[in-house]
Amino acid sequence: MKSFIHLHLHSQFSLLDSCLKIDELMKRAREYNMQALALTDHGNIMGALNFYKQARKHHIKPIIGAELYVAPETRFDKPDKDNDDLNYNHLVVLVKNEQGYRNLSELISRSYTEGFYRKPRIDKDLLEKYHQGLVALTACIHGEIPFKLLHRREEEAYEAAKWYRELFNDDFYIEIQNHYLETQLEVLPKLIRLSEDLSIPLVATNDVHYINKEDADARDVLICIQTNNVLSNPDRPMKKETDQMYFKSTEEMRELFAEVPESIDVTVDIAAKCNFEFKLGKYFLPEFKVPENSTVDGYFEEICREGFERIRPTLKGKKYGIEVYEERLNYEVEKIREMGFPGYFLIVWDIIRFSRENDIRVGPGRGSVVGSLVSYVMGITSIDPLEYDLIFERFLNPARISLPDIDIDFDGDRRDEVIAYIRNKYGEDSTAQIVTFGKMKAKLSIRDIGRVLEIPLNDVNKLAKMIPDGPKVELKGEIDSNPELQKELKHVPETKKLIDFALKLENNIRHTSMHAAGVVIAPKKLTEFMPLYKTKDDIVTQFEKDEVEEIGLLKMDILGLKTLTIIETVLKEVKKVEGIDIDLDNIPLDDEKTFKVFQEGDTDGIFQFESSGMRDYLKRSNPDKITDLIALNALYRPGPLGSGMAENYVKRKLGIQEVKYLFPQLKDILEDTYGIILYQEQVMRISVVLAGFSMSEADEMRKIMGKKLTHKLPPVKKEFLAGAVKKGFNKKKVEELFSQMETFAQYGFNKSHSTAYALLAYQTAYLKAHYPVYFMTANLTSESEKTSTSSKVIQYISETKKMGIDLLPPDINKSSEQFQVESPTAIRFGLKGLKNVGPAALTSILDAREDGGSFKDYSDFITRIDLTRVNKTVLESLIKSGAMSSFHIKRRALFESVEEVIRQGAVLQKHHSQNQKSLFSSAEDAAAVVISREHLEKEEWSENEIIKHEKEVAGIYITYNPLEKYGNEIKKISNTDIASIEAGDFKNEVVRLGGVVTEVTQKKSKKGAFYGELFFQDLTGRIKVLAFKEKWAQLRETLKEDFPYFLEGRFPDNGDSTPNLYLENLTELDAHLKKQVRGIIIKLKYDQLTETFLDELEERLRSNSDTIPYKIFVYTPDGFRVTLNNTTGKGLKPTLDMKKDIESLTGKNSVEIQF
Structure with missing residues (x-):
């Protein structure tokens, strides 16, 4: 008895229609001992490569297919908007071979670019052109033939079946399904009779949308998310009518279609026809046209040699001699040629050449490519890798050949010109941007499902608050580790219901969008490699960026960087107004004014150094060379910050903590980072120097350590220890070093990338300083x-x-x-x-x-x-x-x-x-x-x-800001500022801020309760604040716009990535300051103490008298401080008016109000 093969199956890539995940599918297919499996998502093959790889991994034959939408007349028609049955029919197609894959890719692409109307539609004209290599099934009840039979249009149904049979010949099948739906039960005998009358074979399918029978309700919730509906609505579209669309076993399917067993057997025959395989591991690079009588390899080397001669004069006096550069260049050129990538480098070189020739600013480099001397001499990067001890093998490992990954930053305002150039040079049909998928993460799942189940928003917020933020947060892990959540699940039935659904729907794909930077370039039409998809405004690939590379295509990240736009603006304005040409590639890297910007933490506008936390490290570590900035850029990340590496770095730089090296040979490698293993490149160099590894071997070890591939670590450790001992190093100390490397490698950063971005930061600071x-x-x-x-x-x-x-x-x-x-x-x-x-x-x-x-x-x-x-x-x-x-x-x-x-x-x-x-x-x-x-x-x-x-x-105060008169007084009573809150640097639960209420609006909640929406602004930014119930009732009559207040509030953890601040208390700023004052200090210089001055001072003290005690300090020229007696017998007013009045006599900043 033959087995059964599922040939009609929808995964989560049938967006918001199926809750079937491919990894779960494979496990169940193995349980059922199924030898093959088809994936037929609605109108796309976005999941095809993932499905293909996982099937191969589980020793299951993958069959690529799709359930297409076919327009009844022409794909260009836009008929009745309210009746989808009149807009399109369904047709399942399966790929037999390469020709079939290319044809399916073309059909799907055209359905989006030419036929999209509510759904991506093809028509019979396209089928006639692109049917070869495909198997066709008549699909579900919405297929043309079953639909016409259901509506008693038998003659039309028979004519349609004849048309499809004539087109597909022996690759056309009448599909039958039985989910115990009335419509299916009515049409099933008619389909069987049509099959007999026209001698077209039957094939049984199950229209799978979920794994288990009990998942039907979860799919119903998903449909409600798709249609923006609620589960309780009896009239909602696509409401659940059956629980039978699950992944059934062979036995279940044979029992279901016992009267037509041949319809089960034929699934195996169809599977045998389908033998398409992706050509993974091969590269399909676009052709770079070189000058006549040149080869790609020859022209690549020619460009490299010309570039080297251009930089030769700049190499004099550097720490490595010319011969070292020549040797490194020869090595890199040879390895790139051996790996077959000269064409790739020429493509990138040409894009950057176009940009520079058209005055489009290009970044100094990004990522590991900065470690390549070839990239430097070709002008792809603008950083000398030898100057910073960067490593070529971190970018390209000759022992593990993979397509280079060169990402490029461009002036954000002109990025589109670069993409237009690429499209023009390589052809519109051969270039596209890349799709990305948005998933239902833990908190989003709770919110979506809570709405569908009509659970009160406050209860949903309470639940979401129990789930931490982060892309790797999984609901099951949180349930297992969170007693508060466990209690909710145990005692609140609605919560259990919501979480049960969320566990099934979490990580389902929710929407598609366009990747921010990715561009793919193919050697011929893209549709020969994969289909295209239309987002709202753009044509993108149906495979995401990693998959685009896996099928061998060239993917580049063309990024628009605002910082480069700002730099270009500054350079042009300075040239226009002052006639000065600034060459940022040749500015001094030891400029005192520039380093002062960093040392004082004045880094507003400085690339990657603006956050309040980074400013703190800058002020404490006092950077005075470019390598300090490279290190700080690498250190200011969650791993190094959480592990204490950043703190140790600061202490060692300042001489508070001793710098020790386990071996003297480590000093050259770790000196710039004060003995801390901070960069991946340092791990590699240690492996070479101590254990005798090649750079390729060192890169493999770096990867194993950094990615925590623990199963691969023991043999590497053994080899490292053996190599180091063989070179005469103490085994015990080597083991200690390896342990340190293993720990630090988890947080180690790519020095090439950090160098490029630290240099960009330095350039922006140079412009700010000068x-x-x-x-x-x-x-x-x-x-x-x-x-x-x-x-x-x-x-x-x-x-x-x-x-x-x-x-x-x-x-x-x-x-x-x-x-x-x-x-x-x-x-x-x-x-x-x-x-x-x-x-x-x-x-x-x-x-x-x-x-x-x-x-x-x-x-x-x-x-x-x-x-x-x-x-x-x-x-x-x-x-x-x-x-x-x-x-x-x-x-x-x-x-x-x-x-x-x-x-x-x-x-x-x-x-x-x-x-x-x-x-x-x-x-x-x-x-x-x-x-x-x-x-x-x-x-x-x-x-x-x-x-x-x-x-x-x-949108801002221009003439003056109501807060300016308060100077530093606001900082003394606040525990943060708005810039720190927005940067995510403020972690405290309670927020205390001095600022101005700039806008006030009364709003009404869904439950009819009034609340206040305020915008609160300090000198660093503005933030939305919400005032509820009693707070709003107290404030709404007296609250004044553009008036200074002291605010206390909390951020609710309700799952929002940018939550609003909830108001707890609001008082007038002057009144709050007055309450907080402990005393007042008046500072005078000895040479001010004339009789006239003292009389005037006493008069001002009397006119500002109140209860706050004050002291007068007099500073002598030799540095002594003398305290004058209080002659009035009274205190002072704790007000800014008092401060302003007295300072008009005593001088700026001479009066200090202490809190």
Whole structure:
């Protein structure tokens, strides 16, 4: 008796329709002793390679297929939106051979690029062109033939069957299913009769969507997630009608189709026809066209030699001689040629050549490629690998040949130009970006399922709070280790139900998107290797990035890096304004001003060194050479931080902890990191020097240690010990060293990557140190393009002012689109950042200014701009921002007269267009006529109204920030700042912050309860705060916008990656500061103590008298401190007004309020 083969099966790659995971499928197939298996996901083969590899691993024959959607007429039709039965039919196809795979790939690709309408659809025209090498089954009840039989259209069904048989010949089968559905039971005998009448063989399938019968409910929940429905809705689409779509055994299937046993037997025959195999382990690189009479290998070497001659003059005086470089270059060229990769290097070289020739900034390097001298001489990277002891074999291991992985950073604004060049050079059909899959991780599963089950949001949040964040968090592990969660499961039935479903659906694929950087290049049409898929806006591959490489195609990460955009902006502006060409590749790497930026932790805007935690390490470790920055970049990661490596590094650098080496030979390898094994390259060098390993062997050991491949470690350890002992090293100490290497290798970082990014950080710090106004302008522009209210904009404005650079308000005569440098100490706000000032209005203003020069006055402005574009709303925004202040008219007068001004301006423009004399004889007359005396004589807006309006249209405070007057006092009472919270550096449960409430909105929950949504801002950023129930009831009547407060709150652990802060307490900042003051210190210099000064001081002390005790310290020229007696007998007011009053006499920062 023949076995049974499942030929109609859906995995989780039938998105949100199947909860069947491929690894679980293989285990069950082995249990049932099935020799073969087909995968037929809906409209795609995204899971095909994963399925293929796992099947081979389990000694099961994999059959690649898909359940396609076929348009009833043409794939270009868009018929009845509400009736899917009229939009498409189903057809199962299975791949027999390579031709069949290519044809299926083409069919699926065209279904997305040409036929997508609710579903990716093909049509019969495409089937006629691309049917060879495929087996076709009539599919489920939604297949064309069963559907027509069900609706009593027998003649049409027979005609369709004849058409398919004529097309597929002996590779066409009538598919029968029985899930005990009424429709199936009705159509089953009709299908059997049609099979007999037309002599077309029957094949039994089970339309598998889950492993076990009891998983049917989980699939039902998944469908609700897909359709955005709830389980209790009786009228929802695709509601569960059966629990029979599970992975049945041969015995179950034979019993189900006992009357037609041949339909079971034929599954084995069909499986025997399907013999397609992926060609894994082979590479299919695009052809790089070399000049006439050249070979790829020859041209590659020619480019390398030319590049080496170009850098030769720069190698004089370096720690290695020219001969070392020549030897290394010869070695790398030889190994690259042996591995067959010269074409790959030429492709990358050409992309970077195009970019540089078109002034598209390229990063210095990324990843292990920085360790290659060939890459350096070809210009692929801009870092000398020998200078930093970087290793070629960390990039390419001749003993373990795999396609090189070169990722490249480009100016983020021009990345699309690079991708367009690649597409143009290698063909649109041969290039694409790459799909990525979003999965239902633990917390997301709980939230999705909680909604479907209609569990109250608070209960879902409570449950989600018990699950930690992180991509590797698994629900089962959390249940086993979390007593609180176990208690919930035991006592709350709804929780148990939710978690049971979540355990089944966790890690199911939820959606697709486009990989941020990956681009694939094929030697011919991509559809010959895999099908394409259409996301919302882009065509991408159906295989993810690792799989693209596994099938032998060239995958490159073309990354857009904002830092490179900022650098390019700075360099261009410095060149334009000051005529200076800055060559960042040749700046001194020992610049004191640059290192001061790092040493003082002033790293706002510095690539990868901005976080508050990193600033702390910078200030404590006092870096003074580039190798320090390389080390810190590698150290500031969870592993080294958690293991104590980072702390030990700081102590050793400062001489607090002794640096020891187990063997003298380790000093050259570990000296830069003060005896700590920090880099993967150090593990490799130790293996070579002490154990006599080759670099290839050392790379293998590095990989085994770093990836914790414990089963491979014993023989490597044995070889390492034997090699070291043979070279005369003490065995006991060698064992100790190996143990250290094993520990550190878990956290070891790629030094090549760290070097490249530390250098990029140094370059940004160099620009900040030497061209601060240009650097901060570029950063402000970059961040404001996201949104002017972003925390980074607020943070950079604060940093700009701290650096002594003024932020000037927008000005109708001076502002351009973006932030711009106005002087060495001033940045002008751009008009583009203003609310309601859109592209049309902006163009009208800038064009008028360019054509006719600056606007002489308000009348001149109104008569020269296009009032249909610069309308009432635009004018109001310009006025509120202060952009009209250079006309010396009160903002309030301008604002309240807008409508009148527009009416008169329209008349003036009409008269001017008719070449009639203007109504105005002078600018003074124009101002007087346009704006009435009533408006002009009104009082100006208050200071608070002015900044409120500025914030409304600019998103930030421009004239002044209400927090600036508090100086460092806010830091003394706060336990963090908003920048640290956003960077994830703040871990405390309770948040205490001084800041300003900038926006207040009352909202209503789904249950009808009112709550408050506040935006709270300090000098480093802004954050959303929610006030509930009693808190909101207490606050809502008295809360003031743009007013300083002291806030206390907590972050709920409800699964959100960026949770809102929950308010616990809010008090006026001045009142809170007053309560916290313990005392006041007044610091004076001895030479200030004149009689007049002391009399004035005593008067000010009396006028500010209150209850807070104070002391007066006098500092003498020789460094002694003397305390003066309190002559008033009273204390002082604990207020900033007191501080300001006394410091106006005693000097800045002479009064210290102690908390």
